[in-house]
Amino acid sequence: MKQLVVLSGKGGTGKTSVAAAFAHLAHVDGRGHRAVIADADVDAANLGLLLSPRVRERELFKGGSVAFIDPQSCTACGECAQACRFDAILPPSVSPPSGRSSGLYQVDPIACDGCAACVYRCPTNAITMQEQVAGEWYRSETSFGPLFHATLKPGQENSGKLVTLVKQRARLLAMDEGYDLVLVDGPPGIGCPVISAVSGASLALIVAEPTRSGVHDMSRVLKTVDHFGVRAMVCVNKADIYPEGAEAIVAFCRERNLVMAGRLPFDAVVTEAMVRGEPVTTYRPDARIAAALRMLWQHVVAALWEQAS
Numbered sequence: 520m521k522q523l524v525v526l527s528g529k530g531g532t533g534k535t536s537v538a539a540a541f542a543h544l545a546h547v548d549g550r551g552h553r554a555v556i557a558d559a560d561v562d563a564a565n566l567g568l569l570l571s572p573r574v575r576e577r578e579l580f581k582g583g584s585v586a587f588i589d590p591q592s593c594t595a596c597g598e599c600a601q602a603c604r605f606d607a608i609l610p611p612s613v614s615p616p617s618g619r620s621s622g623l624y625q626v627d628p629i630a631c632d633g634c635a636a637c638v639y640r641c642p643t644n645a646i647t648m649q650e651q652v653a654g655e656w657y658r659s660e661t662s663f664g665p666l667f668h669a670t671l672k673p674g675q676e677n678s679g680k681l682v683t684l685v686k687q688r689a690r691l692l693a694m695d696e697g698y699d700l701v702l703v704d705g706p707p708g709i710g711c712p713v714i715s716a717v718s719g720a721s722l723a724l725i726v727a728e729p730t731r732s733g734v735h736d737m738s739r740v741l742k743t744v745d746h747f748g749v750r751a752m753v754c755v756n757k758a759d760i761y762p763e764g765a766e767a768i769v770a771f772c773r774e775r776n777l778v779m780a781g782r783l784p785f786d787a788v789v790t791e792a793m794v795r796g797e798p799v800t801t802y803r804p805d806a807r808i809a810a811a812l813r814m815l816w817q818h819v820v821a822a823l824w825e826q827a828s
């Protein structure tokens with residue numbers, strides 16, 4: 520089973536449009552390849568907007584823990600507030616949300632980092648760590664195969680852990696039901712969720728854009744991919760809107776022996792397809808961009824199966 524992750528150095532490069540088109544093209548490939556799809560961009564999950572998922576299973580995601588003080592056991596000694604490096608323990612005079620004094624120490628759950636230092640410091644064992652629901656993950660059906668996706672509550676951390684969970688579920692289903700590809704729409708940038716999305720991938724397709732920072736954005740994500748020993752290919756999206764920028768990306772790839780998998784033209788039908796909520800390859804299969812995406816998919820398939828090392 521192969522795992523393809525679609526990445527970009529920053530948001531807004533068209534990564535998700537490429538991933539949605541690949542979900543469709545994998546489904547109609549005709550060479551027996553079947554894909555389980557995973558939206559690993561859990562901080563801003565939007566692949567579902569293009570694949571019209573029908574949710575079949577949903578589960579809560581518990582991201583981390585925050586401290587809770589039992590008022591019955593607390594003697595208001597203040598030790599916990601001294602131990603907390605995140606200023607998350609509020610003295611009696613600053614009790615939220617009313618601002619009035621309650622006479623008790625309280626934990627500000629937004630500021631609490633979950634380090635548990637206060638638990639060990641409390642002389643009366645009044646503090647416990649309580650797991651927080653940080654979001655939900657889903658198994659859905661789409662017209663192009665099963666989709667695993669998730670939502671994270673605003674301000675919640677641990678998106679890397681949620682990405683790992685979404686990918687794990689996708690992989691398990693692929694193994695159980697004989698799918699030969701897990702197609703991952705990765706998060707943009709280089710943070711913790713990107714690391715989770717890249718780990719275990721057979722191939723990373725980096726969607727670059729021809730802007731003044733295009734090479735820089737792409738090279739940052741390439742470093743992350745290299746670090747994990749994952750093969751990478753690059754495609755330039757909207758290559759014709761700034762040809763010099765596209766050439767700079769091509770030259771960068773040539774210098775580093777990176778495979779340039781394709782150049783996608785700017786095409787307004789991509790936006791129309793988004794508004795319609797479907798991959799551009801189903802919305803306008805006759806469009807220039809759809810032809811370019813089909814060609815890109817052929818390169819990716821060749822790299823995944825036919826030239827796999």
Ligand code: SF4
Pocket residue numbers: 588592593594595596597598599600624640641642643644645646
């Ligand atoms: S250390 Fe324990 S007893 Fe002291 S104020 Fe904090 S919670 Fe209360």
Ligand code: SF4
Pocket residue numbers: 585586602603604605606607608626630631632633634635636637638
């Ligand atoms: S768990 Fe850590 S961050 Fe949270 S209140 Fe206790 S000491 Fe502060």
